Amino acid sequence: MTGQMKNWEVVIGLETHAQLSTSSKIFSGASTAFGAAPNSHASAVDLALPGVLPVANRAAVDKAIRFGLAVNGNVADNINRRSVFARKNYFYPDLPKGYQISQLDLPIVKGGSITIITSSGEKTVRLTRAHLEEDAGKSLHEDFHGMSGIDLNRAGTPLLEIVSEPDMCSSEEAVAYAKALHGLVRWIDICDGNMQEGSFRCDANVSVRRPGDPLGTRREIKNLNSFRFLQQAIDYEVRWQIETLEDGGRIQQATVLFDPDTGETRSMRSKEDAHDYRYFPDPDLLPLCVGEDWIGAASKQLAEVGTPGMRKELYVAQFGLTDYDAALLTQSRETAAYFDVVVGAVGAASVKLCANWVTGELAGALNRAGLDIAQSPLPAARLAALVTRVVDGTLSSKLAKEVFEAAWNGEGEPDAIIEKRGLKQISDGGEIEKLVDDVLAGNAKQVEDYRAGKDKAFNSLVGQVMKASRGKANPAQVNEILKKKLGG
Amino acid sequence: MFNSSLKELTAALAARKISSVELTGLFLDRVEKRNGDLNAFITVDRERSLMQARAADSLIASGKAQPLTGIPVAHKDIFCAQGWLTTCGSKMLSNFVSPYDAHVISRFNDAGAVILGKTNMDEFAMGSSNETSFYGPVKNPWDRTRVPGGSSGGSAAAVAARMAPVATATDTGGSIRQPAALTGLTGLKPTYGLVSRYGMIAFASSLDQGGVLSRSAEDAAAVLNVMAGFDARDSTSIERPAEDYARDLDAPLAGLRIGVVKEHFGDGLAAGVGAAVQAALEQFRKLGATLIDISTPNSGLAVPAYYVIAPAEASSNLSRFDGVRYGYRAPEYRDLADLYSKTRAQGFGAEVKRRILIGAYVLSHGYYDAYYLKAQKIRRLIANDFAQAFTQCDVVVGPTSPTVAFPLGAKASDPVQMYLNDIYTIPANLAGLPGMSVPCGFADDGNGGSLPVGLHMVGNYFAEAKMLNVAHQYQRATDWHLRKPEGI
Numbered sequence: 001m002t003g004q005m006k007n008w009e010v011v012i013g014l015e016t017h018a019q020l021s022t023s024s025k026i027f028s029g030a031s032t033a034f035g036a037a038p039n040s041h042a043s044a045v046d047l048a049l050p051g052v053l054p055v056a057n058r059a060a061v062d063k064a065i066r067f068g069l070a071v072n073g074n075v076a077d078n079i080n081r082r083s084v085f086a087r088k089n090y091f092y093p094d095l096p097k098g099y100q101i102s103q104l105d106l107p108i109v110k111g112g113s114i115t116i117i118t119s120s121g122e123k124t125v126r127l128t129r130a131h132l133e134e135d136a137g138k139s140l141h142e143d144f145h146g147m148s149g150i151d152l153n154r155a156g157t158p159l160l161e162i163v164s165e166p167d168m169c170s171s172e173e174a175v176a177y178a179k180a181l182h183g184l185v186r187w188i189d190i191c192d193g194n195m196q197e198g199s200f201r202c203d204a205n206v207s208v209r210r211p212g213d214p215l216g217t218r219r220e221i222k223n224l225n226s227f228r229f230l231q232q233a234i235d236y237e238v239r240w241q242i243e244t245l246e247d248g249g250r251i252q253q254a255t256v257l258f259d260p261d262t263g264e265t266r267s268m269r270s271k272e273d274a275h276d277y278r279y280f281p282d283p284d285l286l287p288l289c290v291g292e293d294w295i296g297a298a299s300k301q302l303a304e305v306g307t308p309g310m311r312k313e314l315y316v317a318q319f320g321l322t323d324y325d326a327a328l329l330t331q332s333r334e335t336a337a338y339f340d341v342v343v344g345a346v347g348a349a350s351v352k353l354c355a356n357w358v359t360g361e362l363a364g365a366l367n368r369a370g371l372d373i374a375q376s377p378l379p380a381a382r383l384a385a386l387v388t389r390v391v392d393g394t395l396s397s398k399l400a401k402e403v404f405e406a407a408w409n410g411e412g413e414p415d416a417i418i419e420k421r422g423l424k425q426i427s428d429g430g431e432i433e434k435l436v437d438d439v440l441a442g443n444a445k446q447v448e449d450y451r452a453g454k455d456k457a458f459n460s461l462v463g464q465v466m467k468a469s470r471g472k473a474n475p476a477q478v479n480e481i482l483k484k485k486l487g488g
Numbered sequence: 489m490f491n492s493s494l495k496e497l498t499a500a501l502a503a504r505k506i507s508s509v510e511l512t513g514l515f516l517d518r519v520e521k522r523n524g525d526l527n528a529f530i531t532v533d534r535e536r537s538l539m540q541a542r543a544a545d546s547l548i549a550s551g552k553a554q555p556l557t558g559i560p561v562a563h564k565d566i567f568c569a570q571g572w573l574t575t576c577g578s579k580m581l582s583n584f585v586s587p588y589d590a591h592v593i594s595r596f597n598d599a600g601a602v603i604l605g606k607t608n609m610d611e612f613a614m615g616s617s618n619e620t621s622f623y624g625p626v627k628n629p630w631d632r633t634r635v636p637g638g639s640s641g642g643s644a645a646a647v648a649a650r651m652a653p654v655a656t657a658t659d660t661g662g663s664i665r666q667p668a669a670l671t672g673l674t675g676l677k678p679t680y681g682l683v684s685r686y687g688m689i690a691f692a693s694s695l696d697q698g699g700v701l702s703r704s705a706e707d708a709a710a711v712l713n714v715m716a717g718f719d720a721r722d723s724t725s726i727e728r729p730a731e732d733y734a735r736d737l738d739a740p741l742a743g744l745r746i747g748v749v750k751e752h753f754g755d756g757l758a759a760g761v762g763a764a765v766q767a768a769l770e771q772f773r774k775l776g777a778t779l780i781d782i783s784t785p786n787s788g789l790a791v792p793a794y795y796v797i798a799p800a801e802a803s804s805n806l807s808r809f810d811g812v813r814y815g816y817r818a819p820e821y822r823d824l825a826d827l828y829s830k831t832r833a834q835g836f837g838a839e840v841k842r843r844i845l846i847g848a849y850v851l852s853h854g855y856y857d858a859y860y861l862k863a864q865k866i867r868r869l870i871a872n873d874f875a876q877a878f879t880q881c882d883v884v885v886g887p888t889s890p891t892v893a894f895p896l897g898a899k900a901s902d903p904v905q906m907y908l909n910d911i912y913t914i915p916a917n918l919a920g921l922p923g924m925s926v927p928c929g930f931a932d933d934g935n936g937g938s939l940p941v942g943l944h945m946v947g948n949y950f951a952e953a954k955m956l957n958v959a960h961q962y963q964r965a966t967d968w969h970l971r972k973p974e975g976i
Binding site: 044047048049050051052053054055056087089091093096097098099150276278279280283284285286 | 567568574576581584586587588590685686687688689690692693694720721722723724800801803804806807808809810812813814815824828848851852853856860
C-alpha cells in the first residue's frame with residue numbers, strides 16, 4: 001500500500017458468517033430455499049408464536065462438526081463434545097423472538113487454522129472458534145408507504161460464524177483468507193458460498209499500531225459480501241485510522257458500515273451505545289452433546305469429500321508440484337477437478353505444464369473476465385487438447401497462447417483452430433533446413449560474426465529463421481539445425 | 489353427575505346413560521351460572537365445545553372410545569388451542585386466537601375429550617393469587633372474599649366449584665399445587681419433561697411444567713395418562729416408554745418410607761395448617777408407612793434462587809410480545825422504539841413488568857455471575873438435597889402452602905409476602921421433581937371460618953405412579969377430597 005503506511009502495522013481479524021446448506025432451518029422444519037415469496041417459508045416457530053419451541057437441526061450440527069474437523073487436519077480435539085446454545089437478547093422487528101439463538105461460552109468448534117497464499121507466500125491464519133447460530137429475517141423499507149415490511153423467510157437459517165485470530169496484516173491477506181475459507185466451506189459441502197444471496201459474508205475487525213506497541217483500538221466493518229468490498233473497505237479503513245492517528249486523533253471502538261458507492265466506511269454505533277445482549281444459556285435447548293460415534297462418522301465423511309489441504313498434499317506428493325502451485329490448484333473443488341481432467345488427458349509426465357496453464361493463462365483469463373472456473377468458457381477437456389498439442393510439439397508455447405485466446409473466445413476445438421489458422425508448428429526437418437539455408441544465405445555478416453566468436457549472432461539467426469517461419473518452426477529443431485550448419 | 493369421578497362419567501358415557509353433548513351442556517350451563525361470580529373462565533364457546541362433544545358421541549357410538557372420550561376438560565388459558573382465544577391472562581394476548589394446538593391440547597383432542605373452555609390465570613402465570621390477571625381476579629369457591637391461589641386459580645376454582653370435572657394447569661413455582669391446596673383439590677405437577685411444553689406459553693422454560701387439577705388422585709392418574717408423552721417438538725421432552733400412571737393406585741402403603749422435612753415446620757407456617765399436616769402424617773403411619781425425619785438444608789435458598797432464574801428466563805421469553813406480528817399493539821406511536829415501549833407498557837401488567845425488570849437486571853453485564861450463575865449453583869444444591877433425601881425415603885411430605893386462602897387484596901401490594909406463598913413448592917421446580925398437593929383437612933381462616941389445607945408430596949424423578957398410589961391410598965382412608973364448598 002501507500003508510503004503512508006510506513007511505521008504502521010495493520011492488524012485484521014475476520015468474522016465470517018457461512019450459511020449452512022441444510023434443507024430446513026436450524027431450529028424449525030421450514031425450508032431454507034432462497035427467493036420464495038415473502039414469509040412463505042416461515043413456520044410457527046420462525047414467527048415466534050406464543051408457546052413454540054426450537055429443536056436443533058442435526059444436519060446443521062453435522063456440517064459444523066465437519067468444518068471443525070476440516071480446519072484441524074481431521075483431528076477432533078477442537079470439537080467441543082458439549083456446546084451450549086445461548087440467547088442473545090435484543091429487540092428488532094426482523095428478530096421475531098426478541099433474541100437470537102447463538103453460542104457464546106461453549107461454541108461447537110474451538111481452534112483450527114486456515115492456510116492462505118499471498119504474493120509473499122504461504123501463511124497460517126489461526127481460528128479462534130466457530131459457532132452455530134440462526135440468521136435474522138429481513139426488513140424491507142421500500143414500497144410500504146412509510147411503513148416497513150418484514151420477511152421472515154431467512155429467519156432461522158443456520159449459520160456457522162467462523163472467527164479468526166487477528167493474524168492478518170493487510171487487505172491482501174484478509175482477502176486471501178476469505179477466499180481460502182470460501183473455497184473450504186464449498187469444498188466440504190457445508191455452504192453454497194453464494195455471496196450475492198448472502199450465504200457467505202464477512203465482518204472485518206481492523207486496527208493499526210506502531211510496531212512493538214500493544215494492539216490498537218479496533219473498528220468492526222460489518223457485512224461485507226464480496227471480496228472486492230472486503231479489500232476496499234479494509235484499505236479505506238486502514239488509511240482513515242492512520243490519518244486519524246497521525247493527525248493526533250484517537251480511534252474509538254465502533255461498528256462501521258462500508259458504502260460501496262463512496263468507497264468509505266462510516267460509523268453505525270460506538271461502544272457507548274453498544275447493546276447489553278444479556279446472554280444466557282437457552283433453557284429451551286439442552287446442551288448439545290456430540291458423541292464419539294457422531295464425530296467418527298463426520299470424520300469418515302470428511303475423509304471422503306476431502307479438503308483443499310488434503311488435495312494439496314496429494315498434488316505435492318504424487319506430482320511433485322510446488323506448495324505454491326498445489327495451493328493455487330486447490331483453491332476450490334472446481335479448480336482441482338478442472339486440473340484433474342487436464343492432467344488425466346495430457347498425462348502425468350506433463351503435470352507441471354498442465355499446472356502452469358491452469359494457474360497461469362486460464363486463471364488470468366478468468367480473473368479478467370470476473371468468472372469462476374465453473375463458468376469457464378473453456379472446458380477442461382479443451383484446455384487439455386491444447387496442452388497436448390504443446391506436449392507433442394504441434395504448438396510452440398507462443399502459438400499455444402494464440403490458440404488459447406481463440407478457444408476462449410469460442411472458436412471451438414483447439415485442433416480445429418490450429419488447422420483453420422494454419423498454426424501448426426513446423427517440425428519437418430527438411431522444411432526447417434530449407435528455411436535455415438535461406439537465412440544463412442541472406443545473412444553473411446552474422447554468420448561471420450558467429451564464427452568469429454560472437455555468440456549473440458546465433459540468437460539473431462534463430463530469430464530470423466523463426467520470423468521466416470512466421471513463428472511456426474519448432475525452436476529446438478531450428479537451434480539444432482543451425483548449430484549443425486554453422487559448425488560444419 | 490357434577491360430583492362424579494372420571495371413572496363414573498366414563499362409565500355413564502359408555503352405558504349411554506348420558507351423551508357427551510348432554511354432559512358438556514350441563515357443565516356449560518353451570519359455567520354460565522357461576523362464572524359471573526367466580527370469574528374462573530376467560531373464554532367459553534358453547535358451539536365449539538358441543539361440536540367436539542358430538543364427535544365424541546359418534547366415537548362412543550362406534551365403539552372407538554378411549555379413556556376421557558366425551559369428558560369435558562377445562563384448560564388453563566396458557567395452552568394454545570386452535571381457533572380459541574388464548575390470552576395467558578394478559579392484555580398483550582387479548583386478541584390472540586391461536587392458529588395451532590399445544591401438544592397437550594392435541595393429546596386431549598386425540599383422546600376425544602371436549603374443550604370446555606379456557607380458564608383464568610395470573611398474567612403469564614406470574615402470581616400466587618390470580619389477582620394479576622388482565623381479566624380480573626378469580627374468587628375462591630370456598631370463600632368468595634378470598635383468593636383461589638395462583639397462577640392456575642381459574643382451573644382450581646372451576647374444578648372446586650364443579651364447573652368442570654377436571655382441568656389442566658401449569659406449575660412453575662407452585663402454580664398447580666398451591667391453588668390445589670387453597671381450594672381443596674388434588675394437584676399434580678409431573679417431573680420436568682414428562683409433559684410437552686410445546687404450545688404452552690412460556691413463563692420460565694426450565695421450570696414450567698404442565699399438569700392437572702382434579703378432585704382425586706384417581707382422576708389425576710387418568711388425566712396424566714393422556715397428557716404425558718414424548719414430543720419431538722420440545723427439546724426438553726423426555727423420551728421414555730409410555731406407562732399407566734394408575735397401575736399402582738391400589739398398592740398398600742405398608743413399608744412406605746415418608747420423609748418429613750423438618751425445615752418445613754418452622755416460622756411462617758400457620759398453626760392450623762401445621763396441625764392438619766401432622767394429622768395426615770399420623771394417618772400415613774396408620775396405613776403402614778414409616779416416617780423419617782430428613783433435612784434439606786438448602787431449601788431456604790430456594791425462593792431467592794427462584795426469583796432470579798424465573799424472571800431471567802421470563803424477561804427473554806416475553807420479548808416476543810412486541811406488537812409487531814400478533815397480539816396487542818399500542819394505538820399510537822412515533823417510531824419503532826416508541827412502538828415497543830408503548831405496546832409493552834400498555835400490554836403488560838405491573839407484576840409482569842416487575843419480573844421483566846428483575847430478569848433483565850440479573851442477566852445484565854457485570855451482574856450475571858453474581859445472580860444468575862449463583863442461582864444456578866443453588867439450584868444444583870437443592871437437587872442434591874433431594875437426591876440425598878431419596879436415599880432414605882420414597883416421598884417427601886410437608887405442607888403445600890404456609891397458610892389457607894388469604895383475602896383478596898391482602899398481599900397484592902407486597903410482592904415478597906406473595907412470593908413466600910410458594911416457599912414449600914418451589915424446590916421441586918428447581919430440582920425438576922414431581923410434586924403433588926392433596927387435601928388433608930381444614931384450618932382456621934382467622935375470621936371464624938375454616939378453609940382447606942393441602943398436603944405436599946415430592947417424589948423422585950418419574951415417581952408419579954408411586955405418588956398417585958400414596959395419594960389414592962390416603963384418599964381411600966380419608967374424605968377431605970370429597971368435601972365441597974358450601975352452596976356447590
